[in-house]
Amino acid sequence: xxxxxxxxxxxxxxxxxxxxxxxxxxxxxxxxxxxxLVKVKLNGKLDALAVKIDPSLxxxxxxxxxxxxxxxxxxxxxxxxxAAVQAKMRxxxxxxxxxxxxxxx
Numbered sequence: 001x002x003x004x005x006x007x008x009x010x011x012x013x014x015x016x017x018x019x020x021x022x023x024x025x026x027x028x029x030x031x032x033x034x035x036x037l038v039k040v041k042l043n044g045k046l047d048a049l050a051v052k053i054d055p056s057l058x059x060x061x062x063x064x065x066x067x068x069x070x071x072x073x074x075x076x077x078x079x080x081x082x083a084a085v086q087a088k089m090r091x092x093x094x095x096x097x098x099x100x101x102x103x104x105x
Contacts, residue, residue, distance in 0.1 A: 016092045027084055031077025038069040042077045044085060 024044025032039045037054040051073075057066050 013092060020088045020092055024085060024088065027081070029077050029080040029084060031073045031075065031080060033072035033076060034069045038066070038073045040070065040073040040077045042074075042081050044081055044088075046078055046081050048074065 027044035028041055028049060029044075030039055030041045034054075034057070037057055039050075039052040040048060041050040041052075042048055051070060053066065053070070057069070
């Protein structure tokens, strides 16, 4: 293979990855649990943006259930964000596999 051609392709991929990283900051995904009673919104960097709790859940004796629902909603949102990141990465790499453990952030 032509080394210069490979270097050029690597630079193009690096530029596209930087653009995707910027795009991911604006990406928002929402996870939910308890049939929508608890919702968590994350960005593409997996930063939590918002938590919404249905008022019917705010009872002292149900605090443990509420905590579990919030955790489940966060995990749902995180899984969706990770799937979106992987889809974006496939666009950049043209479907080529990346090294295991490679993270954007």
